[in-house]
Amino acid sequence: MAKTLPLTTNSGDSPQAVEHPKLSVHGLSKSFVYQGNPLTVLDDVDIELKANEFICLVGASGCGKSTLLKIIAGLMSPTTGEVRVEGEAVEGPGSDRGMVFQSYSLFPWLTVAKNVEFGLKLQGFSKAERRERIAYYLDVVGLSRFANALPKQLSGGMKQRAAIARALANEPEVMLMDEPFGALDAQTKEQLQQFMQEVWERTHMTILMVTHDVEEAIFLSHRVYIMDAHPGRIRENLHIPLPEHRELDIKIMPQFLELKRYITNQLGH
Amino acid sequence: MTEFSSKAPEPTTPDEERSPNQGNIAAPINKQPTKKRLRLRPSTFWSVRRGIPTWLKIVMPIIGIGIPLIIWSILSYGGFVKDIFLPAPTRVISTGIELFTEDELIKDIFASASRVLGGFALAGLVSIPIGLLMGTFESIASLLNPFVSAVRYMPVAAFVPLIVIWAGIDETAKYLIVFLGIVLYNIAMIVDAVRAIPDELLNAAYTLGSNRFVLLSKVIFPAALPSIMNTMRVNIAGAWNFLILAELIAAEQGLGFRIIRSQRYLQTDRVLFCILIIGIIGLLTDFLLKQLGMFLTPWYEQGER
Numbered sequence A: 001m002a003k004t005l006p007l008t009t010n011s012g013d014s015p016q017a018v019e020h021p022k023l024s025v026h027g028l029s030k031s032f033v034y035q036g037n038p039l040t041v042l043d044d045v046d047i048e049l050k051a052n053e054f055i056c057l058v059g060a061s062g063c064g065k066s067t068l069l070k071i072i073a074g075l076m077s078p079t080t081g082e083v084r085v086e087g088e089a090v091e092g093p094g095s096d097r098g099m100v101f102q103s104y105s106l107f108p109w110l111t112v113a114k115n116v117e118f119g120l121k122l123q124g125f126s127k128a129e130r131r132e133r134i135a136y137y138l139d140v141v142g143l144s145r146f147a148n149a150l151p152k153q154l155s156g157g158m159k160q161r162a163a164i165a166r167a168l169a170n171e172p173e174v175m176l177m178d179e180p181f182g183a184l185d186a187q188t189k190e191q192l193q194q195f196m197q198e199v200w201e202r203t204h205m206t207i208l209m210v211t212h213d214v215e216e217a218i219f220l221s222h223r224v225y226i227m228d229a230h231p232g233r234i235r236e237n238l239h240i241p242l243p244e245h246r247e248l249d250i251k252i253m254p255q256f257l258e259l260k261r262y263i264t265n266q267l268g269h
Numbered sequence B: 001m002t003e004f005s006s007k008a009p010e011p012t013t014p015d016e017e018r019s020p021n022q023g024n025i026a027a028p029i030n031k032q033p034t035k036k037r038l039r040l041r042p043s044t045f046w047s048v049r050r051g052i053p054t055w056l057k058i059v060m061p062i063i064g065i066g067i068p069l070i071i072w073s074i075l076s077y078g079g080f081v082k083d084i085f086l087p088a089p090t091r092v093i094s095t096g097i098e099l100f101t102e103d104e105l106i107k108d109i110f111a112s113a114s115r116v117l118g119g120f121a122l123a124g125l126v127s128i129p130i131g132l133l134m135g136t137f138e139s140i141a142s143l144l145n146p147f148v149s150a151v152r153y154m155p156v157a158a159f160v161p162l163i164v165i166w167a168g169i170d171e172t173a174k175y176l177i178v179f180l181g182i183v184l185y186n187i188a189m190i191v192d193a194v195r196a197i198p199d200e201l202l203n204a205a206y207t208l209g210s211n212r213f214v215l216l217s218k219v220i221f222p223a224a225l226p227s228i229m230n231t232m233r234v235n236i237a238g239a240w241n242f243l244i245l246a247e248l249i250a251a252e253q254g255l256g257f258r259i260i261r262s263q264r265y266l267q268t269d270r271v272l273f274c275i276l277i278i279g280i281i282g283l284l285t286d287f288l289l290k291q292l293g294m295f296l297t298p299w300y301e302q303g304e305r
């Protein structure tokens, strides 16, 4: 595969290929054994992400959002069903599905730049290419000045931005994010929401983000999957009819508030 | 760990967390007024994980060493205990000087230290890869666990006669005893260290494209390294135990050999001095391993190593 810096283009590798969704999940179920009894956490979940879409997944706590994301990432195997990336079924993890976790997952022994470089080295980029990408993505997340800092020298928000840079630099087909701002205070959270919006505008990455913050979901995404709990099912696939470019003050517009009320009602059901 | 700067906000005291919800208008369940608020007063001496001032750091060790020394002095100089059981501190020192100048003690120290280091290094070379593999792969753990856990409970002293039969009474036997004494403890502790690595780190590595080899060498190994260094520090003390055991059996050189021979002639002062030397070497190796640990894992944050 050509190692270029696509950044904005969504390169169709072969022109004659059929348009596959970036990511699709079909008939996915997952049961755990809990105290000797099977516990169905996910039941017949279908999801589809087209290229360049920013999708959020909302649902009550414990409805299986993290489980679903882990299965998509290949970190856990489903009981039934399959995950496809660009039409190809995948089992096990791979660099095509990057992930950002709720808790800080930077490698504490590597500097910020080296953390970002980790995946690039594995993909076999030359030194010059690696340096270029590191510089670019640290700039995207605004951490250029902290390239040589160790994770322990960063604040929570900075750590999370570094983790996002690390996942972005690999330029995965899909970015999976599991409540990436869940551990942050309200102010930092809003900053990072705006930041994610800018990141998307610059990179047009295909993103699937889990959150239980309804506002965050509406603000960031083009579509929202609303999940039911016990067992976890997709209840609704809701299009967000807001302009592509959004500022934080959109959160007080009537249309926004109405969407928020609607989703909150659906969740509280 | 550096001390907390004075500018740092006061840590929340436990009672703050107990205060009732601000917005809660509901009447308190218990109508009786709380009799006593639980408040913690700050303390310098009893500060928990918060560092102590420099003067206390200097004074405390002096007291810690001084008190036993004073008791020793009173017992020996005061004539409460016979010289043959407990020689006076000065006697032990002068005997020590004698040992160095006239008896070539340095050769024994060298012999013992190289046996310890040899056996210890060998144990490290064997236990680090095995521990990493067992901690990482359930299959390898299942394969080796019965052996490792069973043998760990068999006292090495019981193996000494066997080792002498197998390896004779030359140097090999001593290295082997030290090696056997600590290798299984090393493995068990490294396995635990690997299992304590948070899942998130491994998952992050997977989603960045790691295969299992990369995971083991680039993630699990560095993540476990601080604990491995700590394991080494703990177990080098064990290595000295087993060395003395080995030297008691059969040796013509070494500190253990010195101790046993001095005991035969009731030279308590010599025994004590040799023990003292072992303690000092122990402190020295501990310090060096600590420095090595800080050099290898500068990123590791833990107050005091």
Ligand SMILES: Nc1ncnc2c1ncn2[C@@H]1O[C@H](COP(=O)(O)OP(=O)(O)OP(=O)(O)O)[C@@H](O)[C@H]1O
Residues within 6 Å of the ligand: A032, A033, A034, A041, A059, A060, A061, A062, A063, A064, A065, A066, A067, A068, A212
């Ligand atoms: N390894 C496991 N074994 C058994 N049950 C599990 C396991 N992992 C998750 N579960 C169960 O699956 C359900 C969903 O868990 P999951 O972590 O996916 O929820 P979630 O939607 O991410 O919740 P939250 O919003 O609180 O993070 C929970 O009820 C949990 O008890």
Ligand SMILES: [Mg+2]
Residues within 6 Å of the ligand: A065, A066, A067, A178
């Ligand atoms: Mg979760």
